[in-house]
Amino acid sequence: MKLTTKLAKIKLDNPTILASGVLGVTAAALNRASKSGAGAVTTKSIGPQRREGHDNPVVVELDCGLLNAVGLSCPGPEESLRELTKAVKSIDKPVIASFYGKSILEFGHMAEFISKAKPDFIEANISCPNVGEFGLPFGCSAKTAGKITKAVKNSTDIPLIVKLTPNVVDIRAIAIEVEKNGADVICAINTVGPGMKIDVTSGYPILSNKTGGLSGECIKPIAVRCVYEISESVDIPVIGVGGVSSGIDAVEMLMAGAAAVGVGTAVWHHGVDVFQKITGELMDFMSENNYSSLDEIIGRSHG
Amino acid sequence: MKLTTKLAKIKLDNPTILASGVLGVTAAALNRASKSGAGAVTTKSIGPQRREGHDNPVVVELDCGLLNAVGLSCPGPEESLRELTKAVKSIDKPVIASFYGKSILEFGHMAEFISKAKPDFIEANISCPNVGEFGLPFGCSAKTAGKITKAVKNSTDIPLIVKLTPNVVDIRAIAIEVEKNGADVICAINTVGPGMKIDVTSGYPILSNKTGGLSGECIKPIAVRCVYEISESVDIPVIGVGGVSSGIDAVEMLMAGAAAVGVGTAVWHHGVDVFQKITGELMDFMSENNYSSLDEIIGRSHG
Amino acid sequence: MIEMVKIAGVREENPTVKTFTLDKQIDARPGQFCMLWIPGLDEKPFGFAKLNGNIEIMVRSVGSYTREMMSLDEGDLIGFRGPYGDGQFKLKGKHICVVSGGVGIAPLLPLVDEALADGRGVSVIHGAKTKQELIPLEKRLGDDVSLTLTTDDGSCGMEGTACDALRELLDGGVDQICACGPEPMMKSVLDVALDAKIYCQLTLERYLKCGIGVCGHCSIDESALMVCRDGPVFEAKQLVKSEFGRYKRDKSGAIIDL
Amino acid sequence: MIEMVKIAGVREENPTVKTFTLDKQIDARPGQFCMLWIPGLDEKPFGFAKLNGNIEIMVRSVGSYTREMMSLDEGDLIGFRGPYGDGQFKLKGKHICVVSGGVGIAPLLPLVDEALADGRGVSVIHGAKTKQELIPLEKRLGDDVSLTLTTDDGSCGMEGTACDALRELLDGGVDQICACGPEPMMKSVLDVALDAKIYCQLTLERYLKCGIGVCGHCSIDESALMVCRDGPVFEAKQLVKSEFGRYKRDKSGAIIDL
Ligand SMILES: Cc1cc2nc3c(=O)[nH]c(=O)nc-3n(C[C@H](O)[C@H](O)[C@H](O)COP(=O)(O)OP(=O)(O)OC[C@H]3O[C@@H](n4cnc5c(N)ncnc54)[C@H](O)[C@@H]3O)c2cc1C
Ligand SMILES: Cc1cc2nc3c(=O)[nH]c(=O)nc-3n(C[C@H](O)[C@H](O)[C@H](O)COP(=O)(O)OP(=O)(O)OC[C@H]3O[C@@H](n4cnc5c(N)ncnc54)[C@H](O)[C@@H]3O)c2cc1C
Ligand SMILES: Cc1cc2nc3c(=O)[nH]c(=O)nc-3n(C[C@H](O)[C@H](O)[C@H](O)COP(=O)(O)O)c2cc1C
Ligand SMILES: Cc1cc2nc3c(=O)[nH]c(=O)nc-3n(C[C@H](O)[C@H](O)[C@H](O)COP(=O)(O)O)c2cc1C
Ligand code: FES
């Protein structure tokens, strides 16, 4: 039975990927996720300035997921680059360097900058909904998403993943534009909403940022639909992220058209062992249902 | 303790409203919801043609909510008008007549048509995401939403509720446009997504329509955020809908700025008794926390 | 949540009815139902014809979905969700009379099993238009059940309707009636039961969409009881002065006379 | 999920430390912690200074959040979520030596309660810079505990550090060490324990954001153990060859030397 999959010529031992912003603040944490069985690991999004992020509370635990507004905390580009370089050197699986900018130009600069560490992929996070000062996410307009993609592609030779937000009217149009401008892979989805949780005793929204992105189990149907729509619209591979916590969840994502699956919030309930759990369950499913490779599963729900 | 609330001069005994599309296909069902304690009831959205809706499956039960794609089934305008008239005559609580059209013009015609039954409100459903042939929901563009509002206002004197979709980049802009064009109340939110659930054994998306709107517990954080943002942006009252199933959920919606709360999916787990449950728990909360009227709760989370 | 279940066996009952054994055991009450999904086609409601051990579903071919079911074989998969329905058959009397029209016998069979296990008396009336449409019940019911067959054309058993047979049985100590079949037949049973003041439960068929009491499509006038949620089994008193026996709603929600 | 909890009582321990009794009982292990939220201000981690009955939280005023806490009174509400932390104190030895610096005594108190209830020997070493910063422990600990106080300036108890006192106690049959306090102090304790080959558990403070093992902010090099999830109590062997005692990360994630 073969669990390998491919993203733009790069092979993954198994289709699970540590999603950006979860655990991956340090090289050591990325290493741990890799050793725990992730097929690839993604750094927390690296930004152009040192940022403390939002004050606590930055997460709200819900019955079916999380709300988070960490606020893109970042030790600054130089220190992030050091951690990234250390990660790339010490980890024997593909390392995906997630990053963001505050303008199209800056996306280009950041791409060039983090490429110095020679990660296997860079991932442009054009979708973070939590940082008011940056305005509406760039990922909400197909045109801007396309321009960012082009600016990044012009700044580096490292394969590019563009990560999309689901909080748009038509994610297909954005995916098409991003592909047209040279993206090698699409990652979908970032958090949903945003959402808000109010403490009824105090009357306060719990997150210090008031609103935060929704993730986990409750967004899986949205993620699956987005992956289905995107993979119907473009030819480049898709990383499906959102609510994956079991082998069956992974199969659902793959059938919707994903070539690999991102795992974030599931680390909350299952710890970093979640990668092994998912691949184990995936293998069980494959042997019970007589699948011998992921190719037979990927995209099965189409047509 | 006072549970009364007001929507555009019309008083509700209590703030719970049966949401559109849940139970309310017949006058008898609306009557039952009213007798079971709803402060007001909303009809299933009435359309300009007889429609069978989508084939089954039209719902998927999730751990934290429902996916549905009923597909705006409708016995046709004449028969709907008969049921509506019967409902208005037999129910002693406010009756809200939900409707939709396939064009701006048709929204106007439908408004005029259903106004014949003299419901207490008409509710323009500009947000249904499930019916492909109608294209993207009208509610996704502030401009179109405004035009529909104006067309409807020009066609009737009955107070108008406009129901918004959360699946947009900026719901505030839409709310502002809808208010500017004369809406008396805003209802938020319709279902989220849409979402998709794939059966991994067969590989088929379960809904015959493939995708469906997400409702219930898992969308509450999104509904609360939308209500918060809308009530910050407009002066007209807001009906908060999405995942309300308890008195505490209702309080959260009210604190976010809603003047009343819609209840849909909660009927699934709690039956039609859910209205009494919610008002009971709401009263318990009010007495424990020394509130004597909803005015002290509504909008509390703002500033 | 839908789950794909394997068909463990298929039995032909008569030219238009087959019984499917599913590789699934559930905890359900007689009268409850499930939604069966054929991916890519549709999903429709069916009662349980057997509840102890692997469940059985007895299906009559009447349209495109049930026709497709007839072609399913042992080993095929079908989507299952359920059991649903708060309105269930309950044993109240000492001697239960079960009145069934055609495939209407299906949801009554687990009730018969239960009544027998509980040592109650059971009479089964089973009627159809003609001999070919009867379900072979002798072996299934065994010797402890008194079985009366009726056909409209007299081709088998008593000539007449199941309700005619019921009238004749009433003196024999029957103190509970449970019925399932075509609505006009059940309407007659209801009238007989009311007349004789015997506790009576009936099942109702309405067009089901969600099956879980949300969409409101199966609401009956004027009580607004939902067939999928409050039913599909109702007590006689819930159905008097209702649409029962008079009209129902089609897939669009439009009223159609029975 | 955050829940607002009433403060049932406030006790002043010394000029900068107060103990808050919360109107809440939980099932937790010594060493676990909670996140306390002051709406509109911030949310910070605190250990439990008492676990049987209403929980107690002992807080030292060191910055804007803890200063605000000092102004809270009986009857006020505070947001609570927890308990968190899979790394907890466990009783292993027959004679436990508890080494605490200042408010570091807090999470060790429930451990002392547990050890005493279990009939084990307990020595408590409690150190601070100066007399004023010591927590009054005599009454709280009772007679069954041998208490050693130390101050850097000798203003109370033994002159020196808690670790100095530990060295002297080691011959007395101590077979388990549990420590909480400033990181340099704990580093010394760790070295002593390794040297003496005594089982030793230590608590670690890192900047916590999510508190639930998701954001990765509290990861320690190179093991990537998460303080909030895998800790905050660690065994000595988990911390050798780590960042412990050398550096930590600030709110942005940047490395700062200790
Ligand atoms: C609670 C309940 C239990 C049932 N149990 C059984 C059973 O055990 N065995 C059995 O053979 N049949 C049973 N039926 C009836 C069965 O659901 C229909 O025969 C089947 O849906 C017909 O589908 P079709 O496409 O073959 O026929 P169609 O040509 O679509 O319709 C034929 C008839 O079936 C009715 N029907 C169609 N779709 C539905 C639907 N979604 N819900 C309800 N009725 C529908 C139509 O109104 C029409 O009267 C039950 C129905 C209900 C409501
Ligand atoms: C697991 C754990 C248990 C703790 N238990 C206790 C206790 O029982 N009693 C007690 O008085 N203190 C305890 N602390 C420390 C307490 O959390 C800090 O004193 C408090 O957060 C300081 O906040 P401030 O705004 O007052 O000070 P600041 O001026 O913000 O900071 C003062 C110091 O506290 C640290 N700190 C600030 N915010 C955090 C944070 N979010 N997470 C971790 N450290 C932070 C800073 O790094 C700095 O070293 C514990 C810390 C952790 C990690
Ligand atoms: C605490 C937290 C922090 C996150 N930070 C980032 C981030 O920095 N960059 C990014 O692209 N996505 C970030 N995400 C989004 C995740 O990568 C992922 O897209 C999303 O959570 C959905 O997947 P999940 O349901 O598996 O968590 C974050 C998610 C969480 C829960
Ligand atoms: C089965 C179902 C059918 C619905 N049909 C309609 C409809 O016809 N018109 C409409 O405006 N909203 C419709 N909705 C949306 C609800 O009115 C409501 O906005 C949404 O479900 C969120 O609320 P909830 O979480 O309480 O269900 C429907 C929802 C469900 C679950
Ligand atoms: S079928 Fe939807 S309520 Fe009964």
Ligand code: FES
């Ligand atoms: S504080 Fe987020 S992982 Fe520990």
